[in-house]
Amino acid sequence: MLLSKALVFIFFLPKLVVSSSNNNFIFNGFRDANLSLNGLADITSDGLLRLTNNTKAGLGHAFYPLPLHFKDSSKSNGTILPFSTTFAFVIQTKDDDVSGHGLAFATSPSKELTGAFPNQYLGLFNNISHGSSGNHIVAVELDTVQNMDYGDINDNHVGIDIEDLKSVTSHEAAYVADEDGDWKSLKLVSGKPMQVWIDYSAMDMQLHVVISPLGVPKPRHPLLSTKVNLSAIILDDMYVGFSASNGAATSSHYILGWSFSLNGNMQALDSSQLPFAPSLGKKRISPLLMVVLPLVAVLLLLLSLGGIMLILKRRKKYAEVLEEWELELGPHRFSYKDLYKATRGFKEEYLLGVGGFGRVYKGVLPSSKLEIAVKKISHESRQGMREFISEIVSMGRLRHRNLVQLLGYCRRQGELILVYDFMPNGSLDKFLFDKTKSSLSWSQRFQVIKGVASGLLYLHEEWEQVVIHRDIKASNILLDCEFNARLSDFGLARLYDHGSNPQTTRVVGTIGYLAPEISKTGKATASTDVYAFGAFLLEVACGRRPLEVRSIGESPGLTDMVLECWKRGVLLNAKDPKLGNDYVSEELELVLRLGLFCSHPEPTSRPSMRQVMRFLEGDAPLHLSPDRLSASVSASSYDYSFDNVILSYPSIADTSTSARGSSMEAITLMHSDV
Structure with a gap:
């Protein structure tokens, strides 16, 4: 009797298996999983691995805690062992039109990725490291924001990145249904669970990527397939895991399950054991509340004139100049509220210096903890401001190790505020x-x-x-x-x-x-x-x-x-x-x-x-x-x-x-x- 109960208990445990060799493991949900997490990443009470939440300009990392030996020790030429991985994911966004920047599966020499930036850098690189032959990062990106600087084909694609944000190959998210052979489009930010398979064959140096809705058998036709010699890119010991990032708009990036195999047979995920992503259903306001709430609001306004003045004062405190043409500039614009908090209200103790173009303050962005330099420039004239802001945004695309990186700007009353690397x-x-x-x-x-x-x-x-x-x-x-x-x-x-x-x-x-x-x-x-x-x-x-x-x-x-x-x-x-x-x-x-x-x-x-x-x-x-x-x-x-x-x-x-x-x-x- 006791034996039968023990067997039942073991059967219904969440299927979290790690091989003794550390080269093969599987997570059907992540409750009690031992992963290395940093940034916004956490494991929810439902067993979901959440890489980011609705924090702007934030990033999250989740890596398997032990390094894996990718090189074949029996050969002296540093041959890479074959490897395979599959994972199920969900990307949720509050607005169908805007989202965070996406997520990526990555192999990396470090599980910390210290110095990596959010936004378009996907939490993998920064403005200096991307494109550097020394970062040894190989990633498959699920990119949900189009960035022309890196040659993105659209805002809904899968790409293979070799030490760079410019993908060596990419394709709009889609899969081939085996029953009819037709391509079917997928929307990465649909909030629906999907599954990705990544396979690397050391013999012919082929890297394949497949994606489909969760529950659909692995399609035979790969979405991406490229020949690449990873022997010089991947080091002997590497970490594997996930990275995701948000910008001015946000998404919640979830991993439901993950299986990995190095030089062996990969175990398939059990979709029946995977946790569900939380629902984003919108609550409807009852007609009664629609009538009562405005009346209460009016009553409170009449009774609380002091409160009204306080609200108006606060709004004036964070008031910005925002014209219609600036909306197209997107993430290059910082909110004055964020910059005000980053510099503790532009206090004198945060003042770095005063120069010909204005006063410069040190700041720390409250969401990402990124250190920044904030320059306030007095400029009362609006003549030519649109052209100048366009030039400022254009200069934000300058990338050189001997230039201070311009991250973005903000406008408020008679001030132009520029944000730089600190x-x-x-x-x-x-x-x-x-x-x-x-x-x-x-x-x-x-x-x-x-x-x-x-x-x-x-x-x-x-x-x-x-x-x-x-x-x-x-x-x-x-x-x-x-x-x-x-x-x-x-x-x-x-x-x-x-x-x-x-x-x-x-x-x-x-x-x-x-x-x-x-x-x-x-x-x-x-x-x-x-x-x-x-x-x-x-x-x-x-x-x-x-x-x-x-x-x-x-x-x-x-x-x-x-x-x-x-x-x-x-x-x-x-x-x-x-x-x-x-x-x-x-x-x-x-x-x-x-x-x-x-x-x-x-x-x-x-x-x-x-x-x-x-x-x-x-x-x-x-x-x-x-x-x-x-x-x-x-x-x-x-x-x-x-x-x-x-x-x-x-x-x-x-x-x-x-x-x-x-x-x-x-x-x-x-x-x-x-």
């Missing part, structure tokens, strides 16, 4: 000029120089459009946690172009970095960026600003000083004294000479950023003599015709200062702002 080490100028900061070593400075050059080359020549920075200087170079250089504020000068009177020319930049021809043309070009980069090179190597006002009538230039040292044969005397003997003389001489070359007063005599990169990488020699530069560079000393336009740029002069004030006072104001 750079923990702040701006470069603090390490050059702030005596309370430790000085950078020469190797760090040289690496920063090459990083800035690489970022400028990308802006000038390697992106789909030419982007002119217009204000290159140490305070606009930010440093990440590893002291890698990131160019910031590129393109922000366009805001003032759009907001200015079309009959006037606004000069944008900082005295000491402005090319001489700007005083005549007022136009910024790639060559004027190169000139500013030359001043930046001398600034980093010498530890001095390009123009330092010491007394009335005296404005010694850094270019003249370096050139004079070179003519006297003591070029290295111009170096920053804080470097001591910790430098490579050949590199330091190269940077000083290249700084003079880029600072040539004739635009046509300056090198391009591609040539600059060749000099810095040692791929081309820099042949230049001081005598050849002496006369022309000396002629490029400070031009007092700039005095009439200094006041047009708010980062270098107080806008309340009269244009009739002395030019030296204007320069002093500029330096007090830097």
Whole structure:
């Protein structure tokens, strides 16, 4: 009797089986399952594995807790073992028209995926790691948001991703019914359970993906089939599991069951044992409540005038400017409420700095815990705002390791708010000029120089459009946690172009970095960026600003000083004294000479950023003599015709200062702002 009861008890246990070799396992529901979870992922009381809930810009990971040995130890060539997996899933969304970004099955060297982003990155990559040959991630994505940057075919497709968000092959979600041989479409966000099969044959290196409604036998015709050698991608030991992410819109991503086999026969899921996803049925309001609720609301409004004022005050606190044309920009727009909470109401203790384009605050998004930098820019004029916002969103597509990533924007009353990646080490100028900061070593400075050059080359020549920075200087170079250089504020000068009177020319930049021809043309070009980069090179190597006002009538230039040292044969005397003997003389001489070359007063005599990169990488020699530069560079000393336009740029002069004030006072104001 006791034995029969025990057998009945065992039979009705949830079918959670893990093989002793750890190479084969099956979960028919996840109650009491041992998985590695992070982000929004959790296991519900019904035994569902929920990767995300209705949290915006959130992500969730669920991985099998032990690494699996994917390589055939009996062979020396690192051959991958064959593997198969199947899982049942449901994606629920409150609105049929919008949803989160989808989910993916992935093999990864790490079960944490530290640093991965939500939104279009599916919780697998970030703006730097996607496309990198070193991430060793292979994934099958169920993508529910179309992203043109990654070549998505639509907002309802299945794709195979090899170390990149650009799928090597993809297809609209569908399956072939075996009974009639016709393709039948599937809607991934329908809220209906579906099943996916993924099989990799090591012998012929074929990867197959099949999808169908749950309960339909596995179709014989695969949705996706591609030949790919995973031996160089998959490492000896890898983790397997799931990732999902949300953006501005949200979905709940559920896994109902999962089976996996490495070099063996995979067990089939038992659909009768799988848990059900929760219902999203909409509750109807009774006619009585439809009448009573408005009456109660009116009564409360009449009796609670103080409450009304409080609500209006709160609405004003979070009020935004949102025009109809901005709706198409989608996830690039952040809510002011989220940014207000991220910065604790833009408190002074979160203030990172004040620059020409506004005040910058550190913030942490409440949903994703992502650290961000929030820049508030005052801009009362609406002229050209639509064009500028379009440019800002376009620049959000810039992807380079030496550019600060622009994540999105928000508009509120007379303010434009931009959201960037947070750079923990702040701006470069603090390490050059702030005596309370430790000085950078020469190797760090040289690496920063090459990083800035690489970022400028990308802006000038390697992106789909030419982007002119217009204000290159140490305070606009930010440093990440590893002291890698990131160019910031590129393109922000366009805001003032759009907001200015079309009959006037606004000069944008900082005295000491402005090319001489700007005083005549007022136009910024790639060559004027190169000139500013030359001043930046001398600034980093010498530890001095390009123009330092010491007394009335005296404005010694850094270019003249370096050139004079070179003519006297003591070029290295111009170096920053804080470097001591910790430098490579050949590199330091190269940077000083290249700084003079880029600072040539004739635009046509300056090198391009591609040539600059060749000099810095040692791929081309820099042949230049001081005598050849002496006369022309000396002629490029400070031009007092700039005095009439200094006041047009708010980062270098107080806008309340009269244009009739002395030019030296204007320069002093500029330096007090830097």
